[in-house]
Amino acid sequence: MITEAGNDPKVAGLVYIAAFAPDKGESVATLIKDPPPGAPFPPILPPQDGFLLLDKTKFAASFAADLPKDQADFMANAQVPWGSEALNSTVSDAAWRSKPSWYLVATDDKMIPPEAQRAMSKRAVARTSEARGSHAVYVSNPEAVANLIRAAAQVLDAEKATA
DSSP states (O other): OHHHHTTSTTOOOEEEESOOOOOBTOOHHHHHSSOOTTOOOOOBOOOBTTEEOBOHHHHHHHHOTTSOHHHHHHHHHHOOOEEHHHHHOOBSSOGGGTSOEEEEEETTOSSSOHHHHHHHHHHTTOEEEEESOOTTHHHHOHHHHHHHHHHHHHHHHHHHHHO
């Protein structure tokens, strides 16, 4: 989402948290199409009425493995369906090509393999940090997420002050 929305002139930089960072012409579908051997495949259910959900029975293991069971179950039951078109929508202009970016790799992610995160981060020339956590690292390790966002804000504030 931020890869395209980040092109807005009001956006100074991008912070990716265990996320896809597609390039021009890529979509989430193209990025997950050929996972490396042994990589987990997200338990996305077949579309229903144009929307996608993760299989609730596999949600905890794939999305929130480092959270308490009751919290992961709540997240599985509260997940918001996303439009199946979002899976196949391609990026027309990757904002990370022209704006500074930061990336937090979740080292225990079972949705987006950490190696894929590292590759996207490197390609985006993002300032990268790593934190132990599942795909829900923003819940399980909020301090790491907040630290990266603060670091990005400090750099952007400093650049703005010298401009």
